[in-house]
Amino acid sequence: xxxxxxxxxxxxxxxxxxxxxxxxxxxxxxxxxxxxxxxxxxxxxxxxxxxxxxxxxxxxxxxxxxxxxxxxxxxxxxxxxxxxxxxxxxxxxxxxxxxxxxxxxxxxxxxxxxxxxxxxxxxxxxxxxxxxxxxxxxxxxxxxxxxxxxxxxxxxxxxxxxxxxxxxxxxxxxxxxxxxxxxxxxxxxxxxxxxxxxxxxxxxxxxxxx
Amino acid sequence: xxxxxxxxxxxxxxxxxxxxxxxxxxxxxxxxxxxxxxxxxxxxxxxxxxxxxxxxxxxxxxxxxxxxxxxxxxxxxxxxxxxxxxxxxxxxxxxxxxxxxxxxxxxxxxxxxxxxxxxxxxxxxxxxxxxxxxxxxxxxxxxxxxxxxxxxxxxxxxxxxxxxxxxxxxxxxxxxxxxxxxxxxxxxxxxxxxxxxxxxxxxxxxxxxx
Amino acid sequence: xxxxxxxxxxxxxxxxxxxxxxxxxxxxxxxxxxxxxxxxxxxxxxxxxxxxxxxxxxxxxxxxxxxxxxxxxxxxxxxxxxxxxxxxxxxxxxxxxxxxxxxxxxxxxxxxxxxxxxxxxxxxxxxxxxxxxxxxxxxxxxxxxxxxxxxxxxxxxxxxxxxxxxxxxxxxxxxxxxxxxxxxxxxxxxxxxxxxxxxxxxxxxxxxxx
Amino acid sequence: xxxxxxxxxxxxxxxxxxxxxxxxxxxxxxxxxxxxxxxxxxxxxxxxxxxxxxxxxxxxxxxxxxxxxxxxxxxxxxxxxxxxxxxxxxxxxxxxxxxxxxxxxxxxxxxxxxxxxxxxxxxxxxxxxxxxxxxxxxxxxxxxxxxxxxxxxxxxxxxxxxxxxxxxxxxxxxxxxxxxxxxxxxxxxxxxxxxxxxxxxxxxxxxxxx
DNA sequence: TCCTAAGCGAGACGGTACGTCCAGTCTTCGT
DNA sequence: ACGAAGACTGGACGTACCGTCTCGCTTAGGA
Numbered sequence: 075x076x077x078x079x080x081x082x083x084x085x086x087x088x089x090x091x092x093x094x095x096x097x098x099x100x101x102x103x104x105x106x107x108x109x110x111x112x113x114x115x116x117x118x119x120x121x122x123x124x125x126x127x128x129x130x131x132x133x134x135x136x137x138x139x140x141x142x143x144x145x146x147x148x149x150x151x152x153x154x155x156x157x158x159x160x161x162x163x164x165x166x167x168x169x170x171x172x173x174x175x176x177x178x179x180x181x182x183x184x185x186x187x188x189x190x191x192x193x194x195x196x197x198x199x200x201x202x203x204x205x206x207x208x209x210x211x212x213x214x215x216x217x218x219x220x221x222x223x224x225x226x227x228x229x230x231x232x233x234x235x236x237x238x239x240x241x242x243x244x245x246x247x248x249x250x251x252x253x254x255x256x257x258x259x260x261x262x263x264x265x266x267x268x269x270x271x272x273x274x275x276x277x278x279x280x281x282x283x284x
Numbered sequence: 285x286x287x288x289x290x291x292x293x294x295x296x297x298x299x300x301x302x303x304x305x306x307x308x309x310x311x312x313x314x315x316x317x318x319x320x321x322x323x324x325x326x327x328x329x330x331x332x333x334x335x336x337x338x339x340x341x342x343x344x345x346x347x348x349x350x351x352x353x354x355x356x357x358x359x360x361x362x363x364x365x366x367x368x369x370x371x372x373x374x375x376x377x378x379x380x381x382x383x384x385x386x387x388x389x390x391x392x393x394x395x396x397x398x399x400x401x402x403x404x405x406x407x408x409x410x411x412x413x414x415x416x417x418x419x420x421x422x423x424x425x426x427x428x429x430x431x432x433x434x435x436x437x438x439x440x441x442x443x444x445x446x447x448x449x450x451x452x453x454x455x456x457x458x459x460x461x462x463x464x465x466x467x468x469x470x471x472x473x474x475x476x477x478x479x480x481x482x483x484x485x486x487x488x489x490x491x492x493x494x
Numbered sequence: 495x496x497x498x499x500x501x502x503x504x505x506x507x508x509x510x511x512x513x514x515x516x517x518x519x520x521x522x523x524x525x526x527x528x529x530x531x532x533x534x535x536x537x538x539x540x541x542x543x544x545x546x547x548x549x550x551x552x553x554x555x556x557x558x559x560x561x562x563x564x565x566x567x568x569x570x571x572x573x574x575x576x577x578x579x580x581x582x583x584x585x586x587x588x589x590x591x592x593x594x595x596x597x598x599x600x601x602x603x604x605x606x607x608x609x610x611x612x613x614x615x616x617x618x619x620x621x622x623x624x625x626x627x628x629x630x631x632x633x634x635x636x637x638x639x640x641x642x643x644x645x646x647x648x649x650x651x652x653x654x655x656x657x658x659x660x661x662x663x664x665x666x667x668x669x670x671x672x673x674x675x676x677x678x679x680x681x682x683x684x685x686x687x688x689x690x691x692x693x694x695x696x697x698x699x700x701x702x703x704x
Numbered sequence: 705x706x707x708x709x710x711x712x713x714x715x716x717x718x719x720x721x722x723x724x725x726x727x728x729x730x731x732x733x734x735x736x737x738x739x740x741x742x743x744x745x746x747x748x749x750x751x752x753x754x755x756x757x758x759x760x761x762x763x764x765x766x767x768x769x770x771x772x773x774x775x776x777x778x779x780x781x782x783x784x785x786x787x788x789x790x791x792x793x794x795x796x797x798x799x800x801x802x803x804x805x806x807x808x809x810x811x812x813x814x815x816x817x818x819x820x821x822x823x824x825x826x827x828x829x830x831x832x833x834x835x836x837x838x839x840x841x842x843x844x845x846x847x848x849x850x851x852x853x854x855x856x857x858x859x860x861x862x863x864x865x866x867x868x869x870x871x872x873x874x875x876x877x878x879x880x881x882x883x884x885x886x887x888x889x890x891x892x893x894x895x896x897x898x899x900x901x902x903x904x905x906x907x908x909x910x911x912x913x914x
Numbered sequence: 915t916c917c918t919a920a921g922c923g924a925g926a927c928g929g930t931a932c933g934t935c936c937a938g939t940c941t942t943c944g945t
Numbered sequence: 946a947c948g949a950a951g952a953c954t955g956g957a958c959g960t961a962c963c964g965t966c967t968c969g970c971t972t973a974g975g976a
Contacts (some may be wrong), residue, residue: 090948109402114936125949130938184401187457188321197460207457232461233451233470239458240450241443247397248453249413250407251442254339260443268474296925297967303927324957335928340959506920507972513922529822534962545923548963604821607877608741611814617880625878648840651892652881653871660870661863663878667817668869670827671862680863684898716939716951723953744931755954760933 083186096122097129106177110185137189141199144182146198151207157253159219160262166211166235167238167258174246184247209235219266237265286461299342306332307339311353316387320350320395347399351406354392355413361421369429370472376421377448377468384456384463394457419445429476439479509551516542517549521563526597530560530605557609561619564602571627579639583649586631587658587678591608594666604667629655639686649689657685719762719899726752727759731773736807740770740815767819771826774812775833781841790892796841797868797888804876804883814877839865849896859899867895 104113115136119126133139154165156283173179190197212235219225225234241261245251310331312324325346329336343349364375383389400407422445429435435444451471455461500665520541525534535556539546574585593599610617632655639645645654661681665671730751735744745766749756763769784795803809820827844863849855855864871891877882 093948111342111398111402113461115938116936119949123949125951127950128291131947134938136937155949180918184398188394188398190457192319192321192937200461230470233467233474236451236454236459237447237471237474240452240454242445242450243458244450244453247400247457248411248449249419249446250411257443257446260440261447264443264447264474264478267478295923295969297927299926300967312928325959326957333928335930336959337929338927341926346958444918465973504920505918505974507922507974509921529966530824531818536962539923543923545925545966547924547966548922553922554964556963604818608814608818610877611811612739612741621879629879650890653887653894656871656874656879656887657867657891657894659878660874661866662870663874664866664870667820667877668873669831669839669866677863677866680860681867682866684863684894688894688897691718715943715949717943717953719952720941745933746931753954755952756933756955757935757955758953761952766932867967 093122093124093128094132097124097132097139098146102146105140105143110182111188113140122233135193137193137196138199140182141186141189141196143187144179145199145203147176147179151204151211153211153214155215155218156256159215159222159224160266162185162215162218163212163238163262163265164240164259166208166215167242167262168255170208170239170242171253171255171258174242176270180246187247209239212238223271224266225269226271234265234269236270237261300338301344302340303332303338304332307334307342307349308353308356310334311349312356315350315353315392318386320392321398323350345403347403347406348409349415350392351396351399351409354389354396355409357389357414361414361417363421363424365425365428369425369432369434370476372425372428373422373448373472373475374417374469376425377452377472378465380449380452381463381465381468384452390456397457419449422448433481434476435479436481444479447471447478499637510548513544513548514552515544517544517552517559518563518566518571520544521559522566525560525563525602530602531608533560555613557613557616558619560602561606561609561616561623563604564599565619565623567596567599571631573631573634575635575638579635579642579644580686582635582638583632583658583682583685584679586628586635587662587682588675590628590659590662590677591673591675592664600666607667631661632658643691645689646691654685655688657681657688711862720758723752723754723758724762727754727762727769728773728776730754731769732776735770735773735812740812741818743770757909759846767823767826767827770812771819771829771833774809774816774851775829777809777834781834781837783841783844785845785848789845789852789854790896792845792848793842793892793895794889796845797872797892798885800838800869800872801885801888804872810876817877839869842868853901854896855899856901864895864899867891867898880890 097118100118101113104117104121111137115126115129118139119129122129129139133142147201151163152169154162156162156165186196186200192238213231216225216229216231216234220227220229238261241257242253245253245257307328310328311323314327314331323346325336325339328349329339332339339349343352362375362379364372366372366375384393391450394490396410400410423441426435426441426444429436430439440474448471451467452463455463517538520538521533524537524541533556535546535549538559541548542549549559553562569627572589574582576582576585594603606616606620610620633651636645636649636651636654640647640649658681660679662673665673665677730748731743733869734747734751743766745756745759748757748769749894752759759769763772782795782799784792786792786795804813816830820830843861846855846861846864847861850857850859871887872883875883875887
């Protein structure tokens with residue numbers, strides 16, 4: 075974001091790290107308090123004890139700032155390898171479940187989605203951020219599932235990923251129903267069944283699943 | 285919206301239907317032209333040839349108006365009964381596909397999602413509107429699939445619905461990848477496979493899976 | 495105002511006198527409560543228990559209504575004839591003083607003045623109304639003063655009238671100082687002195703002035 | 705208006721003088737074009753090439769702005785000292801006459817009067833502004849008249865001022881008759897006569913009047 | 915006795931201005 | 946050249962009021 079790898083000699087007062095952190099912290103706090111798109115830049119700057127120009131010097135728009143602020147929340151995505159495809163998937167699904175359950179995160183989601191639609195840079199940032207990390211983690215697990223023979227070799231990985239991530243999103247954004255472990259486990263089972271090795275030829279895969 | 289079936293005698297000049305329709309039409313036109321949240325109430329009123337008060341008399345906020353306007357777009361949802369569960373599902377999925385493909389509708393989706401999150405009334409309106417209609421149509425088809433023996437009797441209908449609707453939403457909002465027939469057909473197949481009657485035995489498959 | 499002396503046969507439901515009176519009463523009450531130009535026609539109609547059309551059927555504009563309402567306050571102007579020009583004038587001045595002192599009337603004055611400037615019909619109505627009545631009464635007294643020999647025969651009556659009425663208005667509207675008997679008596683004395691018969695002879699009075 | 709003499713260090717971008725002046729100029733121009741209370745803040749801001757917030761940052765309401773704008777019109781009040789009280793007074797009266805004759809000023813007067821009645825701050829501003837300046841100039845002349853012996857030592861100065869200013873105001877606002885030199889000269893003569901030293905005797909002049 | 919014109923309360927209508935609030939930029943200090 | 950502070954343009958927001966228009970209803974006189 076504020077890379078300065080141009081080798082230029084960098085003169086003048088250096089940027090304050092405290093300011094940077096204070097802005098991100100203030101953004102998060104305000105987003106939690108009033109919601110994604112009721113946050114005002116004036117309020118963020120005031121809360122951070124910072125001038126508005128200082129904010130805009132670092133982020134080109136409110137949305138880009140908020141995206142980065144949100145990125146702070148979800149830092150680490152697990153990379154499980156228990157030997158069981160189902161268990162591995164459930165580890166990741168439970169992590170996502172926790173994100174939906176956390177009021178701090180969930181309140182942002184829909185506003186974030188709107189911001190992504192409005193602006194391709196934001197969309198890229200989000201896709202390259204925690205969304206991409208989660209997706210990549212799931213992909214690794216699924217690939218191991220294929221290697222292990224739990225899933226067919228011709229499994230459409232992208233489809234499988236969407237079958238795992240889509241239902242939770244849909245419930246959260248649209249139907250407003252519970253995003254809980256029942257849903258997570260149901261999605262996982264559905265994917266495992268849908269892309270399972272054919273029983274008749276390769277022997278009963280259901281045994282394998284466990 | 286402003287039904288008045290309370291038997292009260294309804295005094296004063298009645299609200300103008302022309303104004304009502306003109307407002308909705310103007311809203312739709314403007315939404316298509318400038319997008320969901322760049323629409324201005326002033327512009328809607330002006331375009332409709334109507335005072336702002338006339339708009340606010342009917343809808344408490346811009347979002348509620350726009351929600352209703354959007355509801356106008358998608359009126360009829362097909363109710364197919366071809367004899368094949370897969371074909372029936374694909375008819376509905378294709379209808380949804382067309383909605384995502386239609387620039388008029390798709391541009392609104394993310395803004396609408398954000399509005400739902402901001403406001404419970406809007407969420408209710410959307411859920412009760414075209415979202416509910418599509419969901420109900422899918423549910424009917426799935427139930428016929430169960431009756432026909434294509435799907436197991438203990439199929440988790442809500443999960444199946446989310447597996448059908450979620451991936452398209454996810455792709456559209458998050459990953460930005462194509463929402464096409466390949467995805468639709470893949471989702472349908474996955475659901476049919478996941479909830480298929482076990483061919484070899486009649487035993488409840490959940491026992492087996494676990 | 496709503497004369498109907500055209501000899502036409504007057505068909506249909508006659509106008510309600512109660513409504514008429516209620517409107518005037520409501521106008522006065524509201525003017526007293528919120529001031530001349532903070533009165534809203536909606537409020538007047540509501541307070542009078544009357545539809546707005548009923549108001550506009552009788553008065554073409556808010557200002558014309560308010561003018562008539564104000565006219566109700568000051569009905570009778572005295573017509574004193576005590577034998578003393580000074581005493582007669584003071585009777586009238588005291589009546590005007592009471593008008594300025596009455597919060598009900600005084601609050602209206604400035605708004606009324608603005609309305610007169612905005613609209614010639616209003617100006618005419620006011621001039622022909624209580625302003626004209628007061629002026630006429632003063633004029634009669636002054637004429638008797640001339641007849642009696644208290645004032646010179648060539649007295650500029652209009653100037654004298656303005657010298658009597660202007661200072662009170664000025665204090666009330668502009669300087670905000672007390673409009674009291676001291677001012678009234680001072681004005682009367684000034685006029686009597688200024689237009690007094692020359693005591694010594696009929697000699698040129700301009701000599702005297704300088 | 706927005707003095708900042710409190711010794712505080714005044715941080716942030718200072719208010720733009722160009723904007724300030726542009727707003728006042730635009731206000732005056734619009735007032736002349738459309739009249740005192742048909743001026744719209746939007747129009748003023750647009751004409752001045754300024755955001756509305758910039759206007760409201762300086763003046764709390766339209767009226768306060770317009771008052772200050774009007775104050776700009778009449779800057780200098782003459783301070784004549786010809787040796788003749790009558791001539792001195794006529795110099796000032798003629799200046800006032802010109803103000804009433806100038807369409808730019810006169811159109812504002814009644815609206816201004818209403819604004820004064822509505823709001824004490826406005827009244828104070830006007831009284832402290834050009835009204836006060838004129839009044840002070842008249843007062844100085846009258847005092848010299850007393851020193852010179854043209855007027856009695858016990859002359860009620862305030863009364864004399866009101867006798868000079870009131871009639872013009874009254875004609876302008878109420879009777880609608882000409883505010884011309886005849887009126888001005890008549891008022892001056894009346895005041896000079898009314899407060900003249902008694903030539904013949906030193907006896908109290910009130911005896912004479914009665 | 916019915917007809918028809920006008921009035922009635924209620925409240926919606928088109929317009930217009932209000933004063934507030936943000937976004938993103940710019941300008942003054944002082945560090 | 947950074948920092949905080951805060952003013953800048955521009956434009957949407959939702960409210961309030963004016964004077965008009967339309968409902969369904971009532972009240973008269975004339976047929």
